[in-house]
Amino acid sequence: MEFPLSTKSLEESNNFLRALWAEIRREFGKVGWIYTPRRNGRQNTIHFGFMSLGDDIPGSIDVWVKYGKRDSLKGMHFEIPDKTRSHVGNIEERLASCVSRAKNSEAALSQISMSVGIRANPKLTIAHYTAPNLEIIPCHSGFNMLKFSILAHDSVDADVIANQRLPKILDFLSVWTNCSFEFCSLSNVEERLDSKMNQFWRKSKWLEDFPTHEKYLRLEARTVSSLSEIIEGRITADSRVLQSALHFHQAAKFHRSEDAIHGDLITTLLISSLEAASLDLGGGGSSSCQTCGQPVYKISKRVAQLGRTHLGEYVEAFLKDKYGLRSKFLHAGKLSTVHPTTRNSLPLLDPSSSSGCVLPHAFSHAHNLLEYSGFILRALWRGTN
Structure with a gap:
């Protein structure tokens, strides 16, 4: 079965796909993938792989899209095996409904709150900072908790998007502190420290060592606002600063x-x-x-x-x-x-x-x-x- 599409950009195409997978999860309770992506340039198709639905629905649905330019989608295809169709009699109608709802996906988006622990090397703790959709909370011995929210369709969608953006947060922090960072268990960030909020670093010409004051790593105001933009997706992975920061952080x-x-x-x-x-x-x-x-x-x-x-x-x-x-x-x-x-x-x-x-x-x-x-x-x- 095929559904016509007319996305105009990479962002619009991926937003539709995120919405579609979320709608299918809502409709069938669970989605699993045998993910085998490949492109067929002659036929202008991209094959995603095989999608399974629910816990007890037999068979896997072959899923692919047809594109015009590489970043625009022209059609969505589901090849449903007979055993899946016979088990779910109205599966075509239900998938059609999912595609229809995904085309109007903005109404289904909501802010989903999340948190992770991070650790700096050397063991320096970042002071307490807040920005829209982001809070950096100081903890003991070089640990911090990051609390943030992701605009997403559901928890699965939020988890995937967060894991795309969070490494960029660490890369960016590395450039602004000369430290390296890694993720850690939330159990390491239960002991919070008392630090005045939003005490920014103002010495733009610092070069050596680390931007520390009163034993805390300090961040510039623009750094904190940029971190918020990264977590919101307004500074993307293909931006020049994040491409540079990736190399810098690996070196650190x-x-x-x-x-x-x-x-x-x-x-x-x-x-x-x-x-x-x-x-x-x-x-x-x-x-x-x-x-x-x-x-x-x-x-x-x-x-x-x-x-x-x-x-x-x-x-x-x-x-x-x-x-x-x-x-x-x-x-x-x-x-x-x-x-x-x-x-x-x-x-x-x-x-x-x-x-x-x-x-x-x-x-x-x-x-x-x-x-x-x-x-x-x-x-x-x-x-x-």
């Missing part, structure tokens, strides 16, 4: 592990975070990479220019050197350091090293690069908000 996780052997990987991630951020700077006469669509015109110069603009000539030269190390690591497997860190020093030559010497792993610990990168990313975000 390796850095906080205190394992210096990760130095080249940390360098790669941090330079990549600046490269993603530099895309908005453009460059005349550039062409685009056929694989990722990124401009290939003097990317290294754009990254180095970020250092010059925000921190001066020394950091420009520093980033240019780090960009070269990243390229050697990615494209040739060349490590910037090869000696393990031991009690003994053994000076040796390495013509490919900027120092001319073989360096132990400890020299690759990218502490300065992490602080420079965080400073630049924060400055870029302030300049656009």
